[in-house]
Amino acid sequence: MxxxxxxxxxxxxxxxxxxxxxxxxxxxxxLANRQNYEFTEEQARKIVRALQQEVDQVKQSFQSTDEGGRSEFKL
Missing domain, CATH: 1.20.5 (Single alpha-helices involved in coiled-coils or other helix-helix interfaces)
Structure with missing residues (x-):
């Protein structure tokens, strides 16, 4: 190619x-709409943390040649 x-x-x-x-x-x-969903602050923090970790991993991937490990989110 x-x-x-x-x-x-x-x-x-x-x-x-x-x-x-x-x-x-x-x-x-x-999912943050409390009129439709019920969740704890800890659950919300876990979601935000997981998303931020993946964004950080993508950012790092573009800044280096190392392949980062992939992860799967689960509450």
Missing amino acids: STRDKGAKFIELANKRVNKAIKDIQLVGN
């Missing part, structure tokens, strides 16, 4: 994946 093809593929996938991630984060944000 040429450099041009790799760049075009990166842009294509980045647009799709980042927009999907933003939409999914917005859906998680909807």
